[in-house]
Amino acid sequence: MRVGRVLHGSGSPDEPYGVNGPGLRSVVWLQGCTLACKGCINMWSWSENSVLARDVAPRSFARELVEGSDEGTKGVTLSGGEPLQQAAEVLEFVRELKRLQPDWSVFMFTGHTDREVLTELSHEAALLLTRECDVTVTGRFERSRRCHGVWRGSGNQQVVFRSDRYRHLEDGLKHQIPLVGEIHLNNDGTLIKTGFTARSVNL
């Protein structure tokens, strides 16, 4: 499994509509995406050979993530790079995470649509990974359809509640004023920006 960035402590315990999903979360950006959406400002994640990238064993990475997470963390968010292009490894990671932290939720941003999962990706792991998620945000970022919705960068993208855990938030998506982003200062002095801006998709 090839990972780009990891961020602990995204969001806050009382914020259901945080830029990376509900509550306090750890975020994993997978490394590698072939979808090449025009306007993606997350281009560092496209190549598998970014300087940020590292190969991790899915199960030990799950343990590492739990150990590094902030107190009160409620789940993991998978972001791109493209999680479904490493579906088998990410599935193994998520299943181990759920074994370690059964109360954590899983939120996934993917450029693939549900139809593609069923018809084109044609491998079981992509479908199973999708089913492990509580919420997915699906579809390419389309610059011409840019919008300022909660969790979405363009109007074609769909927020899908796949379990009941956050279904009560669904109505709020229509009325909520979207948060724009977060900036985190790491211990090593580097910055991670995450979220949405008028010109961007999820970072």
Ligand code: SF4
């Ligand atoms: S927006 Fe997401 S799916 Fe599209 S190219 Fe960027 S990382 Fe890939």
